[in-house]
Amino acid sequence: MSRLPKIHTDGGKIFQTSWKDYGIRFLFGGIITVAVGILAKAFGPVIAGLFLAFPAILPASLTLLAKQEGNRAAALEAQGAVFGSIGLIRFGLVVWRIAPHYGALVTLIVASVSWLVASVLAWLAYQIYRRKLRPRLTTHFGSPYNRAAVGRGQAVRQRTLDPRS
């Protein structure tokens, strides 16, 4: 059973990323925000709202990461985006429910905090499941696949991307 990963920051990373990479993100971010504005004018807020969670920047940043650190690193980032998406569902829910009653500032601050809390909780829940719960489940009960493999004396392949993630 492994320990939960420590959350830490690496400020030096900011300067390792080239200006070109930030430029690409700026470009994509600008374009999608303009596009949502145009969509809202053409089709109304119901359709435009869908595009508030359109994967516009994600393909760009994943491709950049895959180029620099390989596909597996990019897959880890995509896994993180899964948790971020769960937070985005919460963000949309909060905006939907409280925007009619409160101003822009309150709504967006509460929604952003909700996004962060929901995303980090989803990430944490997955870490606890993977490190604490799943090993216990597989050793006590054993999945059919694992039990058969262990019975034959084979090493069971870990289906994880990176043990440090």
Next chain:
Amino acid sequence: MVIELIFRFIVGGLVVCSFAVLGEVFKPTTLGGIFGAAPSVALATLGLTFFTKGNMTSSIEGRSMILGAVGLLAYSLVVRFILPNRAVNALVTTSAAGVTWFVVAFSLWAVAIR
């Protein structure tokens, strides 16, 4: 109109870059990865919608965004499981997986709120 679009472009680009910086700083990678699905476009767009169209329109956009976010969840899962295969090209995979988003988001829209 043109000035509004230029303003949108700059605000959108800046917010996206700020979240990208945060995503780089936080470790481990899967935690930094949550910033890949940060509400960057949403914040830029909703902030402007509040001032130009009012609270009710923002609320409607928020409701649709829930469905878009479910699409993004599906998109991220697809990319996460396809990408580790060494043979695939990252650019092609991440772009083609966009189809997942369209299918999920618009199916939910057709079923739930159309």
